[in-house]
Amino acid sequence: MLNSMTGFGGRQATLPPFGKVSVELRSSNHKFLDVVLHLPAGFLSLEEKIKKKVETRIKRGRVTCVINIVDQGAPAVFINEPLLKNYLATLKKIKQKLKINSSLQLDTLIHLPGVLSVADSGIPKERIWPQLNLLVHQALDSLVRMRQKEGRALEGYLKDHAQALNHNLDSIRRRAKKAIDQKCRGLNSDEERASFLKETDITEELQRLVFHIHNFKNKLSQRGPLGKELDFIAQEMQREANTIGAKSFDAMISGCVVQLKSQIEKIREQVQNIE
Secondary structure, three states: OOOEOOEEEEEEEEEOOOEEEEEEEEEEOOOOEEEEEEOOOOOHHHHHHHHHHHHOOOOOEEEEEEEEEEOOOOOOEEEOHHHHHHHHHHHHHHHHHHOOOOOOOHHHHOOOOOOEEEOOOOOOHHHHHHHHHHHHHHHHHHHHHHHHHHHHHHHHHHHHHHHHHHHHHHHHHHHHHHHHHHHHHOOOOHHHHHHHHHHHOOHHHHHHHHHHHHHHHHHHOOOOOOHHHHHHHHHHHHHHHHHHHHHOOOHHHHHHHHHHHHHHHHHHHHHOOEO
């Protein structure tokens, strides 16, 4: 079963005494697993626990986790008066020295660093983890289900294109036999025919492509992170197709190779979305 690397999952609940908590998980394509966390101030101590939780379920992709906590109570607002007085004294000196006539506004003063703050509730942040752990677990369930759903769609797409590759190979094989026979009849000596056959022989390339396609289709039915393996197989397919194209001496074969390479490129594009 394939898993896509793109998806979304979220959960929210009221967790006393902290308030309304929401967990959102978004995943996108990435070569490796990269977990990016956005936590409320004061909750950074939970970062490692959340990362480990994600790592148990997701093996590849960039996962962005956003956690918001809205306190249902009205937190106390604290003004650091000694600091504010220091700011005022310093600013007055600068005004006098530089002969600045503008007045100091309150909305400017309260935005100075450290002047205005919200008092901490005093509740140990670690107390939220048992309940938050469940929310993260539920959000991960939702994310994984979406990744699996998109993975099933990708699996069907890739199987169809792998089958199309087999049809392209059949066309190349039939045309190559006919074109080689025609070309050989027009050559004057056995030496010329032997040289021509050696330069245009694509038997090995076709056999290797058949093997890679068969291997690719088998991998699609396996479990676990398969994106890197599938991408490697698709690269091997592309290499063999390029060699066939380089050996082509016939316009119809070249046309079939163009179609073959187009199918492989579509496969490679979609394989980048697989975990």
